[in-house]
Amino acid sequence: MITTQRASAYIETEERLGAHNYRPLDVVISHGEGVWLYDVEGRRYLDCISAYSAVNQGHRHPRIVAALLEQAQRVTLTSRAMRNDRFAPFLEKLTSVCRQEMALPVNTGVEAVETAIKLARRWGYRVKGIPAGQARIVVARNNFHGRTTTVIGFSSEPKYRADFGPFTPNFDHVAYGEIEALRAAVGPQTCAVMLEPVQGEGGVVVPPEGYLRAVRQLCSERNVLFLADEIQTGFGRTGDLFACDHEGVTPDILIVGKALGGGLYPVSAALASREIMSLFGPGDHGSTFGGNPLACAVGEAALDVVVEERLAERARGAGERLSEGLRRAGGSRVREVRGRGLLIGVELGTPARPLADALLARGVLAKDTHGTVLRIAPPLVIEDTEIEFLSTVFGEALAAL
Ligand SMILES: *Cc1c(COP(=O)(O)O)cnc(C)c1O
Numbered sequence: 001m002i003t004t005q006r007a008s009a010y011i012e013t014e015e016r017l018g019a020h021n022y023r024p025l026d027v028v029i030s031h032g033e034g035v036w037l038y039d040v041e042g043r044r045y046l047d048c049i050s051a052y053s054a055v056n057q058g059h060r061h062p063r064i065v066a067a068l069l070e071q072a073q074r075v076t077l078t079s080r081a082m083r084n085d086r087f088a089p090f091l092e093k094l095t096s097v098c099r100q101e102m103a104l105p106v107n108t109g110v111e112a113v114e115t116a117i118k119l120a121r122r123w124g125y126r127v128k129g130i131p132a133g134q135a136r137i138v139v140a141r142n143n144f145h146g147r148t149t150t151v152i153g154f155s156s157e158p159k160y161r162a163d164f165g166p167f168t169p170n171f172d173h174v175a176y177g178e179i180e181a182l183r184a185a186v187g188p189q190t191c192a193v194m195l196e197p198v199q200g201e202g203g204v205v206v207p208p209e210g211y212l213r214a215v216r217q218l219c220s221e222r223n224v225l226f227l228a229d230e231i232q233t234g235f236g237r238t239g240d241l242f243a244c245d246h247e248g249v250t251p252d253i254l255i256v257g258k259a260l261g262g263g264l265y266p267v268s269a270a271l272a273s274r275e276i277m278s279l280f281g282p283g284d285h286g287s288t289f290g291g292n293p294l295a296c297a298v299g300e301a302a303l304d305v306v307v308e309e310r311l312a313e314r315a316r317g318a319g320e321r322l323s324e325g326l327r328r329a330g331g332s333r334v335r336e337v338r339g340r341g342l343l344i345g346v347e348l349g350t351p352a353r354p355l356a357d358a359l360l361a362r363g364v365l366a367k368d369t370h371g372t373v374l375r376i377a378p379p380l381v382i383e384d385t386e387i388e389f390l391s392t393v394f395g396e397a398l399a400a401l
Contacts, residue, residue, distance in 0.1 A: 005040050025360050025367065032059030035379045035386055037365060046390055048359075048366040048378045052200070053232045053343070055263035056315075057305045058379040064262035064301040071297035079288055090296035097241070097303050100254055100271035104280065105299070106290040109231040109257035110146025112268040115285060116194070116253045117150065119270060120225050122279045124191025128223055135191040137227075140176035142370075144201035145194070145229055177207040179214040186218065192225040192253075193218075197243035200232035203370030204345025206338060212247040225252040225276070231268065232343070235259040235306045236380050239316030239341030246340065252276060262302030267295045311380040315341040318382050325391030326376065333398045344376040345369070358397035364390060 007028040028040045035058060037045045050056065057064060071086065078084045094103050106112050117137065124135035139145075141156045152160045153167025161167070172190075174181040176199060186193065197212055199205035219226040228251035233243035237259070240246050244254075253276065257268030271277075289295065305311070319341040326346060327337045336347040348355065352368035359366050369375045378390070 005042075007040055010040065025356065025365060027360060027365065034058040034060075035382050043363065045360070045363050045365045046378065046386060046393075048364055048376045048390065050377050050379050051263065052258065053237050053377060054258040054261060056235055056237055056259035056311060056380045057262050057302060057309075058381040059263060061262060061301075061305055061381075063305055064264055064298060067297045067301035068264055068294065071294050074293070076294040077289070077292045080286060080291055084291075084293045084296070086293040086296035086300070087291050090291070090300050093300050093303050094260075094269060095271065097307060098254055098256065098269075098271050099250065101274045102277035103269045103271045104277065104285070104290075105267065105269040105295065106287045107266045107268060107295070108146070109255075109268050110148050110151055111287060111290075112231065112255045112257050112270045113145045113151055113194075113229060114148060115270040116227050116229075116255050117192075118285060119253060119272065119276060119279060120192035120194075120227060123225060123276055124189075126279060127275075128191060130189050130191060134170070134189045136170045136172055136187065136189045138172045138174060138182065138185045138190055138193045138224075140195050140199070141173050142176055142199055142202035142205065143194075143196065144199070145196075176202070176205060177211050179211060179218065182215060183218055186222050186224055190222070190224050192227050194227035194229060196229045196233065197246070197249075198233050198238055198340055198343060200343065200375075201369055203347075203373040204339045204343055204375055206340055210247070212244055212249045216247075216249045216251075219252070227251060227253045227255065229255045231255055231257040235302075236311035236315050237341055237343050237377070238339075239312060239319055241306070241312045243340065259306070260299050260302055261295070262298055262305065264302075265295055265298045267299040267302070309381070312341075315380045318342055318380070318384075318387060319344065321384065322376070322378075322382075322387045322390065325387055326394055329391045329395030330398060331395075339376075342377055342380055342382070346374040346376060348372050348374065354401055355397060358400050359393065362393045362397055364393050364397070 010028040029037045030040045031038050037047045121135045124130040139154050145151045150168040154171035172185050174185045230242050234256045254271040261267040335349045352374040
């Protein structure tokens with residue numbers, strides 16, 4: 001048993017007993033509140049990772065914690081073999097916030113992606129009339145949609161795929177943000193186009209203005225479903241409730257996760273029209289934990305916080321101020337500060353990990369993504385004084401490299 005307060009004891013045990021499938025920052029967190037995390041040695045850090053946008057509402061948001069605790073005293077897991085009194089209210093709120101007719105809740109993001117893939121293929125066969133077993137899905141290069149064997153099968157990142165094959169066939173790749181490439185890739189057997197409206201793990205890649213609208217139009221013209229993976233971009237992160245809202249676009253299947261769990265619990269969902277969602281019948285698809293009462297209570301509170309605390313609007317203003325602050329502090333040492341809302345990528349042109357370590361030493365948690373990009377994505381409840389602190393520390397860390 002670990003009895004010390006020293007981080008090294010935790011790290012040594014973790015490295016010995018845990019699979020080495022991550023390379024975490026060398027900090028051992030013991031508690032958190034709002035935008036702040038505290039380590040076992042008592043140091044404080046501004047969290048600019050936000051569990052990859054799962055903590056949009058801030059750590060331990062009191063309202064979400066209260067919902068979890070209250071539900072934990074009643075009933076937490078029933079399975080969908082029966083109905084529970086939290087499921088219907090959650091569905092009402094979820095479909096209303098997401099502006100879709102029906103929802104299928106699961107747990108992690110990739111399960112919602114898998115749900116959307118199944119649904120799109122079934123639509124391809126039963127509605128579009130694609131010959132059995134031939135449905136194709138177009139995806140973007142540099143995508144990230146999760147880690148199941150099907151989903152990594154259409155990743156373009158060699159590291160995610162190496163020696164994990166064989167992979168599911170019939171995914172076609174196009175360059176992200178290029179509408180003509182997409183037009184050429186959509187054929188008679190295409191049932192869906194699946195995209196992130198801003199690529200997150202791919203290095204915070206914002207598509208050219210008008211791209212999402214053009215994708216929507218192309219999909220409608222060619223009788224293909226548009227699947228938007230808003231797992232990372234959804235619920236206010238990019239300054240709109242959903243990143244697709246930036247261009248006034250509604251996907252046929254909306255995939256959400258991460259912040260739907262309010263930073264407390266995994267909650268995800270695929271949402272669609274009644275026509276599309278009705279292609280699932282009893283027993284066709286499911287999840288033991290999906291839609292459980294605890295998840296529903298947490299999800300409902302997480303949605304309430306996003307809406308009532310106007311997190312999208314706040315992310316928009318804070319994002320502008322933070323991007324400006326980072327640009328000013330970075331000066332000529334950074335190539336580009338890009339992104340939307342509070343999903344910000346700092347392109348360095350050199351490996352970003354040393355900068356992440358320099359920030360860590362100064363009380364900021366941020367992580368490199370895609371090698372040369374530092375992703376800055378704090379909880380959406382960040383205040384102006386914290387934005388100033390972050391910009392200052394960013395400049396100091398860069399200067400110290
Ligand atoms: C994180 C993420 C996923 C996968 O979610 P998990 O909960 O890790 O399975 C899928 N798509 C996008 C865009 C993501 O950012």
